[in-house]
Amino acid sequence: MESQLLTLSFILLVLVVATNLARLWHPHIFLSKISSLLLYLALLSLVSTLGFRIMGANRVPFANMYEFTIIFVCMVLLVALFIRTSHPSPLFDLAVALLLTVLLSVASSLPSELRPLMPALQSNWLHAHVATAVIAYACFALAFCLGFLYLLQANLPAADLMSIDEKIYKLVVLGFTLLTLVIITGAIWAEEVWGNWWSWDPKETWSLITWTVYAAYLHARRTREWKGRKSAWLVVTGFIVVLFTLFGVSILLPGLHSYV
């Protein structure tokens, strides 16, 4: 059931992509309604996927990359639906749906068998750490989508760049605050479980790099020559670093966080 629902979610998101391509070519209120409906259905389907997972495992679905990716996709979609209410744009829907189809493809290629929690993962810090990470990364994902729109529309005279910039800023502020919590809860947990709050493990190190990129963004936005386009590039880069921290590190740089 779980895998069928995942496939359904994927199909719904592909339909969102198609609908919004049509919308770009021929804007119509009907198509915009379809896009909304499909996005809500996709969220419903993804939440049900998670529900089946939780019932099957009888624990929080925080144990491996597969589970994390699905929650992450849910959260991105949830925040996107929220932002959409004040930023209805086919390009935005398109960017979000494209990103989510890519993420779901990644999820479906990850090992998904149910495993019990190993001793190191049995900690309340796990819950705090993963929950904050999901929301932080979802904020960065949407900042990325908006940053992308900003750069696409930077030369269009009619584009409301100010409002996009303002939204990106708020998302980064929330994401950065939560990422700070992710790193802190991770450090406290590492001190509890390994006896070292920081050990330059690749995952830790890359989360710190992510943190400096967004700190750089927050500074850039207040630096005259970095305002606007350059800082939009920073949020785009930032999310690429997030993706590397999430997936690239686990695959390319093995370390203590080997829970793939």
Add this chain to the structure above:
Amino acid sequence: MVKAKKEKPSYIAWLSSMRFALNLLIGIGVITALGTLVPQGQDPIFYLDHYGEMLGQIIVALSMHKFYQAWWFQLLIGILCFTLLICAYQRLRKAATIKSAGSLLFHLAIAVILVGAAWSLGYAHSAAVEISVGDKISLSPHGFKDGELTLASFNIDYYPDFQPRQYTSDLSLTHYDGRDYQQLVYVNNPLRAGNLKIYQSSWGWIMNLKDVSQAVPQTIKIKNHGKYQLDDTKMVVLGAVFLPDYAEDNKRVFSRTPLPNNPHIGLTLYQAGRLIDAAIIAPGQEAELGAYRFVFEGFTYYSGLQLKYDPGVNLVFLGFGLLLLGLMARYWQLIFPGKGG
């Protein structure tokens, strides 16, 4: 941001400018990333083998194999800390609103964390010890204050499929700094005694054998998969494997489960690296291997513990608290407009 006043030395203005902070952050990010491209902590030979003579030598010469401990990396962090303090000092007078005070606190907290980390780097001490059930060890030979550590029992809790669920040591620490401690220590639950923490980190089986071929029978303690030197001059070595739930089929011997339901020991005798004899026996039984005779007297768990004394970690955690407090003060209003602030 702090506008440079005319009378200030220009390098201070430069160091405390927003642009410098931005470049520093990007620089630290890029340099930190470079460190994850080089596998850390291997022997220098490893780098010469894998990266070729030239690149290998550069890596070792610049300590890139100990990237984050290298002097130039620590210097970079030192510069960051210094800059943060200068900025904080300059912004002190302007921290009039909750927002600006929050920002100030946030930046200072980073410096607090770095100072705590440096303190740990200088004064923390850790050691790994192994202790058998029923044994007692002293801490001072391991470089800690006096104290005795006793392992009353060790237990492994399994899931139905025999994946480990938890490892638990019943530990007591006595006469440490004039106090006694007793606690179940398990993964994610270390024992705390002031700045000393004791962690569950590994485990294994340890077996008791008696060498009854000697005029005076000798007791031998040997770990699972361990080796014991019986005779230095003749290079005779005893190896042991523990089979907690012994079973055999026509191809091999194995352990059905990790539980000691049918304990046996597999003994191997080597001379000059060559296998000369082997036997499998149950507790109480005797085995003859070469010129030796061993009685399998019993077995128990040993627990691997990580001991760490770290006076800096509390300052780091205080820094974490200040960091969050500062962030909240700075951004509460932005994230939750209309409420608070």
